[in-house]
Amino acid sequence: MSKHMPPAHPFDDDKLKEECGIYGVIGLTDASNFVALGLHALQHRGQEAGGIVCYHPDHGFNSARRFGYVRDNFTKQSLMETLPGPLAIGHVRYSTAGSKGQTQIRDVQPFFGEFAMGGAAIAHNGNITNAEALRRELIERGSIFQSSSDSECIIHLMARSLQRTIPERMEDALRRVEGAFSVVAMTRTKLIGVRDPLGVRPLVLGQLGDGWVLSSETCALDIIGAKFVREIEPGEMVVISDSGVDSRFPFRPQKSRFCIFEHVYFSRPDSIIGGRSVYETRRQIGVELAKESPVDADLVCPVPDSGTPAAIGFSQQSGIPYAMGIIRNQYMGRTFIEPTEQIRNMGVRLKLNVNRALIQGKRVILVDDSVVRGTTSRKIKEMILDAGAAEVHFRIASPPTAWPCFYGVDTPQREKLLAATMSEDEMREHLAVDSLKFISLDGLYRAVGEASGRNKACPQYCDACFSGDYPVAPSDQIKNGFELKAAE
Numbered sequence: 284m285s286k287h288m289p290p291a292h293p294f295d296d297d298k299l300k301e302e303c304g305i306y307g308v309i310g311l312t313d314a315s316n317f318v319a320l321g322l323h324a325l326q327h328r329g330q331e332a333g334g335i336v337c338y339h340p341d342h343g344f345n346s347a348r349r350f351g352y353v354r355d356n357f358t359k360q361s362l363m364e365t366l367p368g369p370l371a372i373g374h375v376r377y378s379t380a381g382s383k384g385q386t387q388i389r390d391v392q393p394f395f396g397e398f399a400m401g402g403a404a405i406a407h408n409g410n411i412t413n414a415e416a417l418r419r420e421l422i423e424r425g426s427i428f429q430s431s432s433d434s435e436c437i438i439h440l441m442a443r444s445l446q447r448t449i450p451e452r453m454e455d456a457l458r459r460v461e462g463a464f465s466v467v468a469m470t471r472t473k474l475i476g477v478r479d480p481l482g483v484r485p486l487v488l489g490q491l492g493d494g495w496v497l498s499s500e501t502c503a504l505d506i507i508g509a510k511f512v513r514e515i516e517p518g519e520m521v522v523i524s525d526s527g528v529d530s531r532f533p534f535r536p537q538k539s540r541f542c543i544f545e546h547v548y549f550s551r552p553d554s555i556i557g558g559r560s561v562y563e564t565r566r567q568i569g570v571e572l573a574k575e576s577p578v579d580a581d582l583v584c585p586v587p588d589s590g591t592p593a594a595i596g597f598s599q600q601s602g603i604p605y606a607m608g609i610i611r612n613q614y615m616g617r618t619f620i621e622p623t624e625q626i627r628n629m630g631v632r633l634k635l636n637v638n639r640a641l642i643q644g645k646r647v648i649l650v651d652d653s654v655v656r657g658t659t660s661r662k663i664k665e666m667i668l669d670a671g672a673a674e675v676h677f678r679i680a681s682p683p684t685a686w687p688c689f690y691g692v693d694t695p696q697r698e699k700l701l702a703a704t705m706s707e708d709e710m711r712e713h714l715a716v717d718s719l720k721f722i723s724l725d726g727l728y729r730a731v732g733e734a735s736g737r738n739k740a741c742p743q744y745c746d747a748c749f750s751g752d753y754p755v756a757p758s759d760q761i762k763n764g765f766e767l768k769a770a771e
């Protein structure tokens with residue numbers, strides 16, 4: 284871990300983590316201030332570091348990159364005054380690719396490049412699955428990398444393109460890239476947004492007065508009062524300038540495979556994805572879960588906060604009362620204290636506490652969004668039993684996470700995933716709970732609006748972390764020994 288950042292808290296390693304949030308604004312005075320607010324609303328997508336690049340006709344390009352929360356850095360007037368102009372992009376980061384766990388300031392995006400036709404900056408959400416091969420090739424051909432981030436490949440590929448304009452060079456560069464990418468970029472006069480042909484990671488377009496906004500999620504449009512216009516389509520590039528929004532589709536068309544886990548966990552519940560409220564989808568997951576795996580009990584309790592909408596749905600469907608059986612300390616920040624061994628042993632108790640008066644003597648259904656390593660689930664179960672619960676039943680709002688993600692989400696190696704090595708029954712025994720049930724993949728698809736479930740021949744979403752069915756072969760990882768699921 285970087286000497287600049289305190290280590291993550293012990294319970295933080297038992298969730299999949301979205302890697303990045305991206306944001307861009309054109310046509311608004313002091314665009315950086317809007318970008319800072321947008322990044323603040325996207326902080327759940329990356330808490331390790333953030334950066335902003337902006338352009339002002341009199342002051343040129345300026346940038347700032349900082350470790351830590353947006354609110355602790357990009358609210359300072361002294362800093363924001365150095366980021367003038369009507370055009371800015373930003374990025375919040377949780378490191379996965381590149382210097383995993385040892386972020387250096389040079390790895391913090393947006394990245395900037397000076398080209399013959401002017402400067403350009405890019406911010407990338409996703410993961411390039413052929414980055415190792417590209418990097419090797421680029422270095423052999425003379426590129427000098429400044430960071431260990433895979434996203435920097437895009438800038439070097441742009442530098443080598445023979446196209447005339449920066450958007451055309453971006454198209455060229457991104458055609459060489461495999462994996463998942465949503466990109467926000469800027470030149471002196473243009474804001475550019477691109478989504479990979481599968482549309483794995485999100486990107487939306489908003490409007491505020493005469494200005495335009497690109498954002499990972501709609502919740503970050505709301506914070507500045509921008510109107511949601513539409514999602515950027517999979518495989519689409521939008522180039523926004525004084526003349527408006529120009530849309531093009533520079534990639535070979537493919538069937539889209541949006542990340543289904545955005546619905547389950549990554550996106551904020553107040554965001555809208557594909558015309559559906561994330562909150563409502565999560566509530567519906569609880570409804571499906573209650574239909575698939577009912578159990579006789581006294582209370583339905585969420586593991587806060589991400590299990591809350593599914594627990595509400597479970598309670599509504601089952602008729603079993605909903606209760607806040609676990610209370611989350613809202614003020615636990617990364618900077619609270621460094622986890623010494625003693626603190627580490629307290630583990631999850633630092634963040635969650637059982638509402639003893641409610642739980643005592645009760646048969647409790649705990650609803651959580653996912654089980655990754657299972658370490659946190661075990662500790663939560665112990666806390667509930669210590670508080671005197673008569674029975675503990677886990678209901679999980681996603682299918683077993685048995686495969687790592689290579690598309691911009693931090694997952695442990697496959698052997699560390701509980702579901703990769705154990706059946707559902709073995710997991711129940713390992714967690715020592717009275718029952719454990721996950722929503723089925725079909726049930727999850729129904730909850731996101733696919734009435735007949737998953738289309739096996741042509742899945743509507745990326746669900747590789749549950750199914751092992753990777754929409755783009757992760758070529759770097761395969762070269763490094765990762766084995767794809769055998770054909771069924």
Ligand code: SF4
Pocket residue numbers: 483542543544545687688689690691692745746747748749
């Ligand atoms: S593997 Fe899982 S987390 Fe990764 S993009 Fe696919 S569904 Fe999302």
